[in-house]
Amino acid sequence: MSSTTSTRTRILQVAAQLVGDSPDGDISTRAVCEAAQVGAPALYRHFGDKEGLLSAVVDHGFERYLATKREREASADPVEDLRRGWDSHVEFAVRNPNLYRLMNSPAMRTPPAAALESHRILTRDLERAAAQGRIRVAPELAAQMVMSATVGVALMLVARPAAFDDPGLSRRVRDAVHASILTPDPDPDPDPGTGAREEAEVPSAAARLSALLRQAQGSGLSTAEAALMKEWLDRVANTGPEG
Numbered sequence: 001m002s003s004t005t006s007t008r009t010r011i012l013q014v015a016a017q018l019v020g021d022s023p024d025g026d027i028s029t030r031a032v033c034e035a036a037q038v039g040a041p042a043l044y045r046h047f048g049d050k051e052g053l054l055s056a057v058v059d060h061g062f063e064r065y066l067a068t069k070r071e072r073e074a075s076a077d078p079v080e081d082l083r084r085g086w087d088s089h090v091e092f093a094v095r096n097p098n099l100y101r102l103m104n105s106p107a108m109r110t111p112p113a114a115a116l117e118s119h120r121i122l123t124r125d126l127e128r129a130a131a132q133g134r135i136r137v138a139p140e141l142a143a144q145m146v147m148s149a150t151v152g153v154a155l156m157l158v159a160r161p162a163a164f165d166d167p168g169l170s171r172r173v174r175d176a177v178h179a180s181i182l183t184p185d186p187d188p189d190p191d192p193g194t195g196a197r198e199e200a201e202v203p204s205a206a207a208r209l210s211a212l213l214r215q216a217q218g219s220g221l222s223t224a225e226a227a228l229m230k231e232w233l234d235r236v237a238n239t240g241p242e243g
Helices: 003-021 029-036 040-047 050-072 076-097 097-103 113-131 139-159 170-179 198-217 223-239
Strands: none
Touching: 003 029, 003 040, 003 050, 003 097, 029 040, 029 050, 040 050, 050 076, 050 097, 050 113, 076 097, 076 113, 076 139, 076 170, 097 139, 113 139, 113 198, 139 170, 139 198, 139 223, 198 223
């Protein structure tokens, strides 16, 4: 390991330790330099500024969590993968409260790479669900809904644990959000009823076709035509039967 790499790694490890030990998750660059036994110019040379250092700390701490997601093979049931993804996200937040608050702090003007990758993994699972006709809205909107709710629950659990002390809270919110974006399990003996079922299936069918078109290598459409088709299908999917 080169001295440059060693210095950067030492600064990063020290900063991560200080963030974890801090009562509020905040640290000073001066404290990091003193603990790492480096001068301020070395810190700024490697990380640019305090925000760059904190962003690197988040990515460093989140790496092990993301590694398990990268290595996880997708199951045949994307809905179950979505449930597990929610649960593992919240569990990570509870185990690493300072790191998680830092990751989602509005003071960080540039989202850490870890946050962006986590969102991409979620969207990938939702696209798989859409391709099976299992979601009611377009995957991009569904990802925004799920991520907003997941982060909201996780932040409340780590920021106000005394007030949010119901151990089943995360699961209840998860199931409520999933119910709003996921279609029910297929009914092997459906009742045709008055046509309400068919009307409700239109958004899901649009989301499924949009996902399949994104996956297809050759749809017979030009780039402009494919983009327009996706826009139309996503609009139908996101409007729903009441739109």
